[in-house]
Amino acid sequence: MTTGDERRQETAPRVTRVFSGMQPSGELHIGNWLGALKTWVRLQDEYPCIFSIVDLHALTQPYDPAEMAGRIREMALGWLAAGIDPERCTVFVQSTIPEHAELSWVFSAVAPLGYLERMTQFKDKAKAQPENVNAGLFTYPILQAADIAIYRADGVPVGEDQVQHIEFTREVVRRFNNRFGETFPEPAALLSPAARVMGLDGERKMSKSLGNHIGLNDDRETIWRKIAPAKTDVRRKRRSDPGVPEDCNMYAWHRFFSSEEEQHWAAEGCRSAGIGCRECKEVLARNIDAELAPMRERRAELERTPGRVEEILAAGTAALRPLARETMLEVRERLGIAGRERYEGDA
Ligand code: AMP
Numbered sequence: 001m002t003t004g005d006e007r008r009q010e011t012a013p014r015v016t017r018v019f020s021g022m023q024p025s026g027e028l029h030i031g032n033w034l035g036a037l038k039t040w041v042r043l044q045d046e047y048p049c050i051f052s053i054v055d056l057h058a059l060t061q062p063y064d065p066a067e068m069a070g071r072i073r074e075m076a077l078g079w080l081a082a083g084i085d086p087e088r089c090t091v092f093v094q095s096t097i098p099e100h101a102e103l104s105w106v107f108s109a110v111a112p113l114g115y116l117e118r119m120t121q122f123k124d125k126a127k128a129q130p131e132n133v134n135a136g137l138f139t140y141p142i143l144q145a146a147d148i149a150i151y152r153a154d155g156v157p158v159g160e161d162q163v164q165h166i167e168f169t170r171e172v173v174r175r176f177n178n179r180f181g182e183t184f185p186e187p188a189a190l191l192s193p194a195a196r197v198m199g200l201d202g203e204r205k206m207s208k209s210l211g212n213h214i215g216l217n218d219d220r221e222t223i224w225r226k227i228a229p230a231k232t233d234v235r236r237k238r239r240s241d242p243g244v245p246e247d248c249n250m251y252a253w254h255r256f257f258s259s260e261e262e263q264h265w266a267a268e269g270c271r272s273a274g275i276g277c278r279e280c281k282e283v284l285a286r287n288i289d290a291e292l293a294p295m296r297e298r299r300a301e302l303e304r305t306p307g308r309v310e311e312i313l314a315a316g317t318a319a320l321r322p323l324a325r326e327t328m329l330e331v332r333e334r335l336g337i338a339g340r341e342r343y344e345g346d347a
C-alpha cells in the first residue's frame, strides 16, 4: 500500500543532511515514538543526522524555569532509550549554540509577515494560551527555519503538524538566497507513516497534556491498566456484537504494533464477533510492551552511568558549534555586516 505520505518521501530531492527537533516537554509517549523518533532511529543509519532539544522554542510557552533542566535531561534520556545513538548521529541542546538565535534574527528580515500570519500552529497556541500570546510564539517558525538552515540540512523528519513550518522554511531560505546569493538548500519534510496517532480516548491526537497517552516509560502493568478501559468501536456494546475495525482506535494501534497475522486476526474477529475487545486488547498490550521493553532497559542502563547524558549533549555541541559558526561567517559576509575579522562569535 502506498500512502500519500510515502509518495512525498519518494519524490523528495536527494537528502544530504537531516535535522529535526523536539521541545523538551518531559516524558515521551508512543505518539512521539511512532510519529517521530522511530523514523529518526531509522534515518541515523541512512544520513548524517542532527537532533536538537529545542529549549529556545519552549520559552514561548508558560513554564517553570526551575523545571527546565530536568525536562531537557528527561527528553535526552528518552531519545537515547528509544535508540537515538550518539555514535551514529549528533544530539544537542539548541540554546548551547547561539548562532541559532543569530540566524533567526537575520531570517526575520526576509521572512514575509503575511505568511507567518497564516500559521495554524500559531493560531492554535494563541487560542490555547490567550494570557500569553508573546511575539516569540508568532516568530517561532523563523527560529525553526534557522535551526535547519544553520547546518544546511535538507531533510527534516516531522509530523503532519509541522509540514507548514517546513514549507515556510523553504520560502525563507528561497528569499534569502534570491536576495543575498545561493547559501542554503531548500529542505524537504520527511513524513513518517504514522503522522497522527490518536490517544486512548480515540478522539483526540495523543498528547501528554491531554493525559490520553501511553508513556515510553510505562511498564507492562501500566500499559494494561490504560488499555483495558480504552475506547473501541461503539457498536460493540456486548461481546456478541460485531464491530467495524476501521472505526476502532485499538485496531489502528494494532496496525502499528502487531504482526500482519495478528492484525488480520483482530479485524476478522471483530467483524464476526469471534473475539471480544478484551482479547484483542490483551494481544495489543503485549505487543506494545514488547516494543517498549528494550527502551526501558536502555534507560535503566543509562541511569546507571551518572553524567553520561550530559557528556553526550556536550559532545554534540562541541561537534556542531564550528559548523554553525562557519555558516554565520558566510551569512555575515553575504549581508555585508561584520565579517570574519570582526566576528566575536567564538566558543
Ligand atoms: P510534541 O510533543 O507535540 O512537541 O511533538 C514532538 C514530535 O512528536 C513531533 O514531531 C510531532 O509531530 C510528534 N508527535 C507528537 N504527538 C504525536 C501524535 N499523537 N501522533 C504522531 N506524532 C506525534
Ligand code: TRP
Pocket: 019, 020, 021, 022, 023, 054, 057, 143, 144, 145, 147, 148, 156, 157, 158, 162, 165
Ligand atoms: N516546531 C517543532 C515541533 O513543535 C520543533 C522544532 C523546532 C523543529 N525546530 C525544528 C522540528 C527544526 C524540525 C526542525 O515539533
